[in-house]
Amino acid sequence: MGGIFGIVSQDDCAKTLFYGTDYHSHLGTEHGGMAILGGKGFYKTVHNISQAQFKSRFIEDYQEMEGHSGIGAIDDETPQPLIFRSRFGVYAVAAVGLIRNKNQLVSALLNEGANFGERAGGDINNAEIVSYLINRGNNIVEGIASMRGAIEGSICALILTEEGIYAARDKFGRFPLAIGVSRNSEAKSYVVATEASSFENLGYDLIRFMGPGEIVLLTPESVKTVKPEGTEKKICSFLWIYTGYPSSIYEGISVERTRERCGIYLAKRDNVEADLVSGVPDSGVGHAIGYAMGSGIPYRRALVKYTPGYGRSYTPPTQEIRDLVAKMKLCAVHEVINGNRIIICDDSIVRGTQLKNLTIKKLWDNGAKEIHVRPACPPLMFPCIYAASTRTTGELAGRKAIRDLEGKEIENPAEYLDTNSAKHARMIDWIRRDLNVTSLKYLSIEDMIAAIGLPAEQLCLHCWIGK
Numbered sequence: 453m454g455g456i457f458g459i460v461s462q463d464d465c466a467k468t469l470f471y472g473t474d475y476h477s478h479l480g481t482e483h484g485g486m487a488i489l490g491g492k493g494f495y496k497t498v499h500n501i502s503q504a505q506f507k508s509r510f511i512e513d514y515q516e517m518e519g520h521s522g523i524g525a526i527d528d529e530t531p532q533p534l535i536f537r538s539r540f541g542v543y544a545v546a547a548v549g550l551i552r553n554k555n556q557l558v559s560a561l562l563n564e565g566a567n568f569g570e571r572a573g574g575d576i577n578n579a580e581i582v583s584y585l586i587n588r589g590n591n592i593v594e595g596i597a598s599m600r601g602a603i604e605g606s607i608c609a610l611i612l613t614e615e616g617i618y619a620a621r622d623k624f625g626r627f628p629l630a631i632g633v634s635r636n637s638e639a640k641s642y643v644v645a646t647e648a649s650s651f652e653n654l655g656y657d658l659i660r661f662m663g664p665g666e667i668v669l670l671t672p673e674s675v676k677t678v679k680p681e682g683t684e685k686k687i688c689s690f691l692w693i694y695t696g697y698p699s700s701i702y703e704g705i706s707v708e709r710t711r712e713r714c715g716i717y718l719a720k721r722d723n724v725e726a727d728l729v730s731g732v733p734d735s736g737v738g739h740a741i742g743y744a745m746g747s748g749i750p751y752r753r754a755l756v757k758y759t760p761g762y763g764r765s766y767t768p769p770t771q772e773i774r775d776l777v778a779k780m781k782l783c784a785v786h787e788v789i790n791g792n793r794i795i796i797c798d799d800s801i802v803r804g805t806q807l808k809n810l811t812i813k814k815l816w817d818n819g820a821k822e823i824h825v826r827p828a829c830p831p832l833m834f835p836c837i838y839a840a841s842t843r844t845t846g847e848l849a850g851r852k853a854i855r856d857l858e859g860k861e862i863e864n865p866a867e868y869l870d871t872n873s874a875k876h877a878r879m880i881d882w883i884r885r886d887l888n889v890t891s892l893k894y895l896s897i898e899d900m901i902a903a904i905g906l907p908a909e910q911l912c913l914h915c916w917i918g919k
């Protein structure tokens with residue numbers, strides 16, 4: 453989904469910008485970049501990070517940078533930030549999310565006389581589209597608001613200007629933006645970021661989360677709301693289940709504590725007898741710890757991740773690379789697995805192929821006696837339509853099951869979504885057989901919502917219910 457980080461400071465901010473942006477590395481594996489504003493004006497550096505992590509790609513760049521305000525981005529969609537000279541002056545833009553109506557928007561803007569740089573493959577950089585739309589406003593704030601109005605999908609943006617950083621959360625607050633203040637009383641400074649967990653080690657305290665659609669102007673002296681939040685919020689539920697970092701917090705709700713609660717709910721609804729519970733690293737671990745807390749079955753590490761050097765396996769662009777990363781990064785602990793009945797918690801089942809061919813196979817190969825899989829959310833039935841998604845409808849495990857059971861594609865899987873229906877039970881059993889496990893039980897959507905703790909109407913649940 454991508455992540456952004458911004459800082460305004462009375463001191464030089466290059467080092468904080470570098471580490472703050474790096475703390476978003478779990479949100480993308482393709483592009484990274486920073487833009488800074490200092491005595492020599494605007495400067496930016498952008499690299500492809502698919503073959504090397506952000507820190508190693510930028511370590512030399514940041515030591516050359518100086519300035520009092522800056523923005524950074526990690527993204528799979530777009531190399532950014534970009535710098536523009538406009539009628540509002542020079543500014544830099546970092547924008548993450550998805551422009552679903554990109555083709556229509558670009559055609560309309562080209563007809564208006566816009567020019568866009570063309571990327572390899574004919575694509576156009578999202579930051580360019582965002583900038584062009586902003587420049588159509590009477591002033592920069594109006595421009596940001598009307599940019600978000602024109603975009604279908606979801607865009608969170610940081611605009612680095614001479615007067616400060618404009619931070620704009622997407623219309624429905626689908627993705628988070630948090631604001632922090634420096635603990636250093638000698639040099640005032642504010643930060644804004646997708647991940648509030650980036651603040652702690654940088655010496656900042658979380659002040660608040662921005663509201664849906666809110667626009668603020670950050671300067672070293674103050675944070676001023678220049679457009680108030682909207683009334684409707686639909687924050688992504690998957691942030692707590694999978695995407696977010698365990699130490700992070702959204703809308704005041706901790707990711708790790710939510711995962712523990714998911715595990716506790718899974719355990720509460722379960723009656724399986726097992727010797728140990730384990731999580732698929734990293735995002736399945738919090739859920740598994742919760743399961744252990746709720747069941748009294750000991751948590752043990754059947755699988756560990758080879759941490760020096762492997763990122764997440766959902767972000768690489770091709771299935772082949774995703775599978776390779778997933779295979780290499782997970783190591784089985786034979787002495788824990790051998791001869792045991794294992795409950796294995798994961799955040800979700802997307803296609804099921806990695807879980808089946810890598811995780812489950814490793815457990816069987818190492819002598820597991822029984823394998824009971826417990827995903828911490830219901831079957832995923834729809835791809836994300838608000839951020840770049842590598843999953844398509846047809847490849848989701850639930851959809852494959854339905855296709856096989858029905859002998860054809862079913863456009864509306866409503867009957868299969870009803871957890872009390874015979875069709876739902878047949879779909880789950882098909883996935884269980886396909887995974888080759890002893891039992892399979894998903895967390896219900898009601899329990900997932902309860903574990904997060906926000907009212908259902910404030911959550912985006914599209915992945916599971918398609919609306």
Ligand code: SF4
Binds near residue numbers: 626
């Ligand atoms: Fe999150 Fe799914 Fe909604 Fe996308 S569609 S914002 S991943 S809940």
